[in-house]
Amino acid sequence: PRGRDREQNKCYQAAWEMEKGIAAMAACYQTFDPAAYLQYNYTPPRADLTRKDSIVPWKLACLHRAFTEDDVSGELLLDIGSGPTLYQVLSGCEVFNKVLMTDFLEVNRQELRRWVQDAGGCSLDWTPYLQHVCKLEGRRYTWTEKATRLRRVIVDVLPIDVHRPQPMAPDALPAAGADCLVSCFCLESVSPDLAAFTRALGHIRKLLKPDGHLMLIGALGESYYLGGPGLKIPVVPLNEAQVCASLKESGFTLIRLEVYNLPRDMRIGVDDVTGVFFAKAKKK
Numbered sequence: 001p002r003g004r005d006r007e008q009n010k011c012y013q014a015a016w017e018m019e020k021g022i023a024a025m026a027a028c029y030q031t032f033d034p035a036a037y038l039q040y041n042y043t044p045p046r047a048d049l050t051r052k053d054s055i056v057p058w059k060l061a062c063l064h065r066a067f068t069e070d071d072v073s074g075e076l077l078l079d080i081g082s083g084p085t086l087y088q089v090l091s092g093c094e095v096f097n098k099v100l101m102t103d104f105l106e107v108n109r110q111e112l113r114r115w116v117q118d119a120g121g122c123s124l125d126w127t128p129y130l131q132h133v134c135k136l137e138g139r140r141y142t143w144t145e146k147a148t149r150l151r152r153v154i155v156d157v158l159p160i161d162v163h164r165p166q167p168m169a170p171d172a173l174p175a176a177g178a179d180c181l182v183s184c185f186c187l188e189s190v191s192p193d194l195a196a197f198t199r200a201l202g203h204i205r206k207l208l209k210p211d212g213h214l215m216l217i218g219a220l221g222e223s224y225y226l227g228g229p230g231l232k233i234p235v236v237p238l239n240e241a242q243v244c245a246s247l248k249e250s251g252f253t254l255i256r257l258e259v260y261n262l263p264r265d266m267r268i269g270v271d272d273v274t275g276v277f278f279a280k281a282k283k284k
């Protein structure tokens with residue numbers, strides 16, 4: 001019996017450590033500053049749309065290509081951990097006629113709602129992003145037409161917690177799940193360790209219909225980032241092999257992995273990212 005108690009105790013200890021790590025991450029996010037975060041990552045040099053080797057144009061090109069391939073189709077695109085950003089759905093909004101944005105924090109959901117409701121007071125002007133994606137799409141319509149479409153197709157901005165086996169409210173999605181998932185820079189920066197990252201992938205996989213696609217962007221080699229002035233948020237550092245292994249282990253088939261290595265002048269002290277990955281994967 002003692003052996004069994006020791007086993008149960010070890011299992012309990014592991015569960016307790018996991019919960020503690022997740023709670024610690026949630027505590028870090030209580031003072032997340034959307035405006036500062038946008039300033040750090042979504043203005044030049046990282047978002048210099050005139051520079052081919054800037055990070056944001058690379059991300060927008062990956063998303064444009066992935067969403068315009070003919071294996072991607074359906075009704076509902078779900079963005080996991082949207083944060084206060086919109087760039088990640090600028091291509092997808094032309095393929096799906098419903099987009100659901102989600103985030104853990106009300107401050108981020110409010111930031112997104114302000115843009116959707118065109119109520120003014122947004123922390124960042126997304127015009128250059130809209131114009132850039134219109135160019136990628138062959139200027140079939142003006143950026144204002146794209147903005148109008150995006151405001152129409154974003155049907156809601158909902159709470160999410162990727163550490164819960166059921167990350168969203170039960171009635172948030174159709175029974176079959178979303179037709180496609182997109183998630184950018186979220187999982188690795190909300191997970192205390194690699195196991196939690198992989199588990200979170202398994203949780204969001206359940207929100208996706210069978211054969212649906214996951215477009216996943218994330219940071220490589222990142223151990224922290226600034227979520228606001230002086231707010232260092234820990235990140236689980238990933239390499240390409242770990243990303244591929246976690247996708248496989250959590251029930252995805254990898255279709256393509258692309259990697260961007262940060263040039264020196266993109267390392268501006270807001271994090272210690274060495275690279276960015278883009279993965280297009282399919283629910284097995």
Ligand SMILES: Nc1ncnc2c1ncn2[C@@H]1O[C@@H](CSCCNC[C@@H]2Cc3ccc([N+](=O)[O-])cc3CN2)[C@@H](O)[C@H]1O
Pocket residue numbers: 026029032041046055056080081082083084103104105108160161162163185186189190219222225271273276
């Ligand atoms: N439990 C949770 N479930 C879901 N979402 C959650 C949860 N907890 C927090 N969140 C939510 O997830 C968060 C998403 S923002 C996370 C920032 N990721 C790291 C940052 C991003 C970035 C951007 C651009 C570039 N670059 O090179 O161009 C590099 C980097 C690397 N640094 C935040 O919205 C939070 O509110």
